[in-house]
Amino acid sequence: MTQALHQVLVVEDEPDIRAILRTLLKTAGYRVIETETAARAIVEAQSHKPDLLLIDLGLPDVDGIRVIRAVRGWSPMPIVVLSARTMESQKIEALDAGADDYVTKPFSAPELLARVRAALRRNVRGAEQVPHLDVGSIAIDLTRRQAVGPEGAVHFTPLEYRVLESLARQAGMIVTQRQLISEAWGPGKLGDTRSLRVCIKNLRQKLEPDPARPQYLLTEAGVGYRLLLPAE
Structure with a gap:
């Protein structure tokens, strides 16, 4: 089982939640390292080099944000926040x-495991382009800029393809508005959230069976968007 090779560092100061996470992850086939402080988290991350860091932000010594920044200074390992x-x-x-x-407490066990799997897949893909994407009944070739649905060809604009590419590279995870705008429009348009909302609305009209109740292109209010595929 490939998943059994993955090692997760859990940083959580509440013993009861840490025990739940330990049981959940081990049952799913992951190896688990645990700590309850930011200082130990950095030491464990450097010594064990886990496949994924699962971290609370409200730690007893310093804020978990500082751990994230410290780890990002030397490692691309996936980091999933679990916070109240x-x-x-x-x-x-x-x-x-x-x-x-980012997963908020209280959390759903299936959702948390899905986020962990998605983050690990992102790490495997790295910065590679995603050549092909299946969103519901629509097959999208991102390389050739072609899409086909049950009724034939589906037209996406070059801008919509760029947004889809950005979301696809991190499928299952939050992509911030800032990142989407930077990658699709360029860094000079970072404040143009209205254009992004219009683009997302147009994408939903083409991708979603019911655009008013999206299944694939989800909004993370005030933060960004998440492309949720069946496999996620």
Whole structure:
């Protein structure tokens, strides 16, 4: 089982939650390292070099954001935040610091495991282009810029393809508005969230069976968007 090779570093100061995470991850086939402080988290990350870091932000010594920044200084390992902080600004701060995804407490076990799997897949893909994408009944060739659905060809604009590419590289995880705008429009348009919202609306009209209740292109309010594929 390939998944059994993956090692997860859990940084959580509440013993009960740490025990739940330990059981959940081990049952799913992961090896688990645990610690409860930021200082030990950095030491364990450097010595064990885990495949993924699962970290709370409210740690007893220093804020988990500092751990994320420290690890990002030397490692591209996937980082998933598990926190009771729900404010949009707090989520954005964690993602801007280098986290790949953000899960709020209380959490759903299946959802958390899905986020862990998605983050590990992102790490395997790295910065590689995603040549092909299946979103529901629509098959999209990102290399050739072609898409086909049940009724024939589906037209996407060059801008829509760029947004899809950015989302596809991190399928299953949050991609911030800032990152999407930077990659699709360029760094000179970082404040143009309206154009991004219009683009997402147009993509949903083409991809979603019911655009008013999206299944694949999900909004993370105030933070960004997530492309959720059947395999995620």
